[in-house]
Amino acid sequence: MSISLILACLWALAANLAAMFPSSDNHWKRAYVLIALGIPLVGYVTYENGPVAGLLVLAAGMSMLRWPVIYLGRWMRRRMEKRDGPT
Numbered sequence: 001m002s003i004s005l006i007l008a009c010l011w012a013l014a015a016n017l018a019a020m021f022p023s024s025d026n027h028w029k030r031a032y033v034l035i036a037l038g039i040p041l042v043g044y045v046t047y048e049n050g051p052v053a054g055l056l057v058l059a060a061g062m063s064m065l066r067w068p069v070i071y072l073g074r075w076m077r078r079r080m081e082k083r084d085g086p087t
Helices: 003-020 028-049 051-064 066-084
Strands: none
Touching (some): 003 051, 028 051, 028 066, 051 066
């Protein structure tokens, strides 16, 4: 197993451990840290193991951090509706 996949597994373990402890801000600070670490990690996995492995790691990360992805989708949808204007 390559170093990048080992790091991705450690990232997933850290994400699960961080979710187990209570938080006053609904885990958003931890999510920001995990996102900041995860984005370059996905690039590293893709560089070492190819795009299929990179997409699998990206999908795994998105499934663990699904609320930031949902909020990003909602924000983008609102931005697109404002740009298009009423029809």
